[in-house]
Amino acid sequence: MPLPVDHIVFDIGRVLIHYDPDIPFSRIIPDPVDRKWFFDNVCTHDWNIEQDRGRTWAEAEALLIASHPDQAERIRAFRKHWHEMVSHAYDDSVTLLKRFIDEGRDVTMLTNFADDTFDQAQEIFPFLTLPRGVTVSARVGLIKPDPEIYRVHTERFGLVPERTLFIDDSLPNIEAARAFGWQAIHYSGAEKLRADLAAHGLL
Incomplete structure (x- = not known):
């Protein structure tokens, strides 16, 4: 059985907001x-x-x-x-993000994002300012799935790896997070996300 989750880490692109050039x-x-x-x-x-x-x-x-x-x-x-x-938010995911924050859970974000476009994304989608904090790849010079970015995020936010749950749409990013010691959910849609979160005792 996995340990209880104390920290929830959301990816952003294609988990909280849509992205399609x-x-x-x-x-x-x-x-x-x-x-x-x-x-x-x-x-x-x-x-x-x-x-x-x-x-x-x-x-x-x-x-x-x-x-x-x-x-x-x-x-x-x-x-x-x-x-x-970035045409729209994924409302089901955003609802869960806000729910966890309202419940007093520790929520952060870890994202591959350019510096200035992340600022623009926060203006377009104000809910991206709600979590405790975010690690933006461009600002630390590292991109997922480099293991170092998971270490940086863990240390910056004082996470306990085995009690951290990461949600990302990229399987390589998920595998890297698990190799680092985090628990992880591979996002592929709202229904599966809710089922996976329930399996971790969060819903």
Whole structure:
């Protein structure tokens, strides 16, 4: 049997808020073949994750524009229209987050996020200011699933690893958290999340 949970740690993207670059880019690049090429070759996942590690958007844009000058306008559109990519909150998850806080439980967040877009996300979604605190990857220069980011979060917030429950949509992030000693739930939807939380005695 797992130990009782004293600390609940939420991921943010695709657990508390939606994220989908196709939302603005389906308008910016209407042709799906062209749009796929752009995300596969220009504004790639590997390029974007470096902003989560701490690279500034200005540096990121300059790097791509130097190698793809003909794509400059589209490259700049990624940051310009980022707010459209986070189109809505996951209401069921947010309700649980608020419930745990109202019950007096210790709730924090651990997220792969760029520095300035996290500030923007908190403006769009004020509930992101409610937990006790957050570790933002760009601000510590580490990204999940690097084991070091779990150590940093644990030490910053005084967590007991074996009594900490992490909720994330990424299986590699979940596996890394478990390897560090946290309990973890792989988020795949509201119904399963509630069942998993009940199994941990939290609902």
